[in-house]
Amino acid sequence: MHSFENTIQKLRSEGFKLTPQRLAVIKYMIGNKSHPSALAIHKELKRRYPTLSFSTVYNTLNMLQKIDEIRSIHVFDDHLNYDPNTEPHIHFLCSKCDMVHDIFLEQAEGIQVYAGEIDGHLVDSYELFFKGTCKDCR
Amino acid sequence: MHSFENTIQKLRSEGFKLTPQRLAVIKYMIGNKSHPSALAIHKELKRRYPTLSFSTVYNTLNMLQKIDEIRSIHVFDDHLNYDPNTEPHIHFLCSKCDMVHDIFLEQAEGIQVYAGEIDGHLVDSYELFFKGTCKDCR
DNA sequence: GAGTTATTAATAATAATTATTGACTTATAA
DNA sequence: TTATAAGTCAATAATTATTATTAATAACTC
Numbered sequence: 252m253h254s255f256e257n258t259i260q261k262l263r264s265e266g267f268k269l270t271p272q273r274l275a276v277i278k279y280m281i282g283n284k285s286h287p288s289a290l291a292i293h294k295e296l297k298r299r300y301p302t303l304s305f306s307t308v309y310n311t312l313n314m315l316q317k318i319d320e321i322r323s324i325h326v327f328d329d330h331l332n333y334d335p336n337t338e339p340h341i342h343f344l345c346s347k348c349d350m351v352h353d354i355f356l357e358q359a360e361g362i363q364v365y366a367g368e369i370d371g372h373l374v375d376s377y378e379l380f381f382k383g384t385c386k387d388c389r
Numbered sequence: 390m391h392s393f394e395n396t397i398q399k400l401r402s403e404g405f406k407l408t409p410q411r412l413a414v415i416k417y418m419i420g421n422k423s424h425p426s427a428l429a430i431h432k433e434l435k436r437r438y439p440t441l442s443f444s445t446v447y448n449t450l451n452m453l454q455k456i457d458e459i460r461s462i463h464v465f466d467d468h469l470n471y472d473p474n475t476e477p478h479i480h481f482l483c484s485k486c487d488m489v490h491d492i493f494l495e496q497a498e499g500i501q502v503y504a505g506e507i508d509g510h511l512v513d514s515y516e517l518f519f520k521g522t523c524k525d526c527r
Numbered sequence: 528g529a530g531t532t533a534t535t536a537a538t539a540a541t542a543a544t545t546a547t548t549g550a551c552t553t554a555t556a557a
Numbered sequence: 558t559t560a561t562a563a564g565t566c567a568a569t570a571a572t573t574a575t576t577a578t579t580a581a582t583a584a585c586t587c
Binding site for chain 4 (some may be wrong): 266267269270272273301303304305306307310328363
């Protein structure tokens with residue numbers, strides 16, 4: 252999800268209709284660094300759209316995943332979280348504050364992931380996930 | 390879960406009772422490379438223990454996680470899988486055959502994960518997960 | 528072996544996500 | 558415009574993985 256216009260464009264070209272609900276989810280997600288759950292998204296948007304249903308949130312999220320504008324990540328065991336940044340990057344979960352921090356390869360000294368072939372297997376994508384105590388909580 | 394005796398010892402010292410159900414789950418998990426789900430474990434063990442309940446499988450798995458004899462991994466969106474290898478290693482999911490392959494750092498050329506500190510955050514553990522086409526399916 | 532207590536199986540409960548459906552919009556064409 | 562067709566919405570029900578409850582049972586201690 253690189254920009255609002257970009258995403259709108261993509262939706263149009265894929266034949267999706269631009270409804271207020273969808274635009275609200277898109278606007279909420281663009282540039283969002285909090286890796287929200289469907290619950291959090293629904294909770295927040297319900298303020299502006301009191302009739303907004305969970306199904307619509309999920310439908311929109313699944314639609315955005317299909318056109319590669321967001322991705323889902325497994326942070327906790329019982330629900331999914333969503334990230335508008337679909338570029339390869341690393342997630343760090345702080346076990347103190349439960350925040351998920353993004354880490355980009357440039358900032359990741361000591362980390363190297365060659366994602367072509369590994370032990371004979373052909374790699375399409377990877378996910379690197381850290382757990383620990385974040386810099387704010389240390 | 391390094392060995393049967395080892396695990397038994399650990400259970401005893403933690404005050405857990407050694408029931409046939411628990412021993413069955415432990416035996417099933419030791420050295421198991423298939424990363425089974427609770428469903429798969431239950432299905433398999435039900436043959437020998439027809440009254441075995443799902444709760445018991447989950448209880449045992451959670452207990453084994455608590456004493457660090459197994460770990461849970463997020464392979465798919467809708468359920469957890471379990472791995473008796475608690476040493477740091479990498480998982481590779483083949484999108485063709487759905488098998489999860491273990492990869493150890495020695496075999497992982499081009500992969501380097503320094504797990505001490507990253508971007509100011511203190512690292513406790515990490516998980517590296519690949520998706521692609523495995524060597525058998527290529 | 529008897530007593531204590533954790534554990535079991537069965538069942539119900541919880542909670543995230545998905546499916547269904549009928550009313551309602553929107554986009555396009557007449 | 559207005560009609561029409563298609564897609565989308567909210568509400569609701571359904572599904573499914575996992576956890577909680579509970580009375581009966583089995584494992585450990587003495």
